[in-house]
Structures are given as structure tokens and as C-alpha cells.
Amino acid sequence: MQLLRRAYQRVGHLVHELAKFGTIGGIAFVIDTGLLNLFKLVVGEGPLTSKVLATVISTTFAYLGNRFWTFRHREQSGLAREYFLFFLLNGIALLIGLLVIGFTTYTLELHDPLSYNIANIVGVGLGTLFRYWSYKKWVFLSATEDIPQELPGSSTRVR
Numbered sequence: 001m002q003l004l005r006r007a008y009q010r011v012g013h014l015v016h017e018l019a020k021f022g023t024i025g026g027i028a029f030v031i032d033t034g035l036l037n038l039f040k041l042v043v044g045e046g047p048l049t050s051k052v053l054a055t056v057i058s059t060t061f062a063y064l065g066n067r068f069w070t071f072r073h074r075e076q077s078g079l080a081r082e083y084f085l086f087f088l089l090n091g092i093a094l095l096i097g098l099l100v101i102g103f104t105t106y107t108l109e110l111h112d113p114l115s116y117n118i119a120n121i122v123g124v125g126l127g128t129l130f131r132y133w134s135y136k137k138w139v140f141l142s143a144t145e146d147i148p149q150e151l152p153g154s155s156t157r158v159r
Contacts (some may be wrong), residue, residue: 024065071140095121
């Protein structure tokens with residue numbers, strides 16, 4: 001019975017965290033997509049420049065939302081360290097998005113707004129998978145007491 005309760009607590013916590021992450025991500029996606037189209041279609045910036053500008057702004061929102069809401073229960077390892085890692089990892093996710101947009105625009109030669117936005121959605125989706133995994137691993141760390149650690153030279157785990 002305790003095994004089921006612990007499994008439920010772990011899964012319940014993960015579902016709750018994923019819901020918060022998804023909410024922040026959804027809002028950041030709206031910001032990113034809105035600014036992406038504003039920069040490209042209204043201001044006249046290029047497709048890749050528009051993506052970079054929109055991502056920098058939406059990433060700032062996402063950092064604040066994830067730090068102070070989604071992962072607020074996790075240990076804080078210093079705002080400067082977290083912010084640097086957050087933007088570094090988002091830079092990798094941005095590269096994924098830029099590759100998809102660049103492939104669509106320059107290789108497939110699809111220049112219409114629909115193709116551009118579909119490419120952005122695919123790139124954001126792939127980048128989101130990377131971001132969720134990397135944030136939990138390197139940016140918003142588990143509290144020290146929650147991290148099972150192995151004893152040196154043994155396979156025994158302690159809490």
C-alpha cells in the first residue's frame with residue numbers, strides 16, 4: 001500500500017509540475033509567436049532575426065515564470081547561475097527552432113506565413129522537449145534532501 005502511495009505522490013507531483021511548466025510554456029509560446037509575426041510580417045525583419053528577437057523576449061518571461069512558479073520548490077543555486085544556464089539551454093533550443101525555420105525557408109523555399117508559423121511550431125515543440133529535460137537536470141535542481149546519492153565505492157543508495 002505504501003508503495004502505491006509513494007508512486008502516486010511521485011506521479012502526482014510530476015503531473016502538477018508538468019501542468020505548471022505547460023502553462024508557462026503556453027504563455028511564452030503566445031508571446032514568441034506574436035512577436036515572431038510582428039517582427040517578420042509588420043516590421044520586416046528576416047525570418048531568423050525575427051525568431052531570435054522573439055525568443056529572447058519570451059525566454060525572459062519563461063525564466064521568471066518557471067523560477068518563481070513552476071520550480072519554486074526546487075533548490076535555488078543562485079540567480080546568476082540559473083539565468084546563465086537557462087539562457088544557454090534556451091540558446092540550444094533556439095538553434096533547434098532556427099534549423100527548422102531555416103530548412104523550411106531556405107531549403108524548401110516556403111516563404112508564406114503559414115509555412116513559417118508551422119515551422120516555428122515544430123521547432124518550439126522539439127525545443128520544449130529539450131528544455132523540460134535540461135531545466136530539471138541543470139537549472140532548477142532538486143532539493144538536496146530529495147536527491148538519492150550513492151555511497152562512494154558501493155551501490156548502496158542513501159537518502
